[in-house]
Amino acid sequence: MQHFVLEQALNFLIQNGDVNLEPLDQKIIRFSLKDLPLEVDFVCTNNRIFVVNDINNVSDVDIKLTANVFFALFKGEDLTDLLKQDKIIIHGDVKTAQLLVDMLQAVDIDVEETLSQYTGDIVAHEIGKITGEIKKITQESSNPLEALKDSVSNFLINPSVPKTYKNNKH
Template sequence: MPGSALLSAIAETAINRVLALDEDSQARLLPLNGKRLTLYIDQFPHALTLVFSQRVDVLTELLEHSELVAQLDENSCCIRTSLEVLPKLTQTSQLTQLIRQGELHLDGDLHIAQHTAALFGQLDIDPQEWLSHYTGDVIAHQAGQTLAGFKTQIANALARSRAGISNALTEEKPIGVGKLAVMHFNDEVDALRDDVQRFEARLNALNNEQ
């Protein structure tokens, strides 16, 4: 069984589940109805095609990039990019800049790419709302509060770490002892230890003579 079919099935399920959590996503899907966007990612062997309707169907694209580009119509768009650039695609305003920088190759209708970026970039998911369907409002609210508390604590811990590192780099490092000074100090300690050992040996020898 081609693994690509399994991966596209997982991607399709995940995308539609996530979109279902944001009730405004249907409105953002409207301008994409009947359109398709194909995404070639350099690191992946197969491209994925997103077919938009009231939902998003994900297909594995078996055509090579050049073959697909030759077949593009007014309802299609094809993007070729790398994995690192993928997160930036959710910001509609960056698309043109990415194309100019050569990090993104786009063929077909730019509006499809922009609407797709908006579809995912403007996702507004309320986890409490989702959880309340399964647990009821009270438990969902409490879970949300607990989660928010954890989130704040983690954010505070990260902020403290950042401040500590920043302080170490800007304040302590300049007045700290340099590597060469430490090496010289260590050499001096070694020399002193050798002197003490020699002195101790000399004393023992003198004591034995008496």
């Protein structure tokens, strides 16, 4: 199920994020997150990505990183800098890895516009506002996952009081 969700998410980004996958055509990228039980192959073909998990595949490049570094790549952090800091380990064709990173960074989705097709404008706008908040929190922190966790904890301990309308007449 994990593969299914990942594959759906990636292809959703490709289709809705105006991403050209042609430079990665026929490439197999083995991708693993060190802090999560995730090791998969991204098979890039026919302008879409299939997520498979077959150790017999020969990959063009192996990418090992942590979830935080993955978020950092999304935020636009330079691959070379991360490589120098040993935050990301790449075996194989570095050019392919760079193409994948470029693709992830090129994703540009208007969340509200995309969602509104399914939920209507009002729900999409509210979700868009929440997404914006999450994006702001993760971009301002060097550790996006921790920042997100802290924000959720703060909210649960001390939820913001909804605005009330005061009656000035009494």
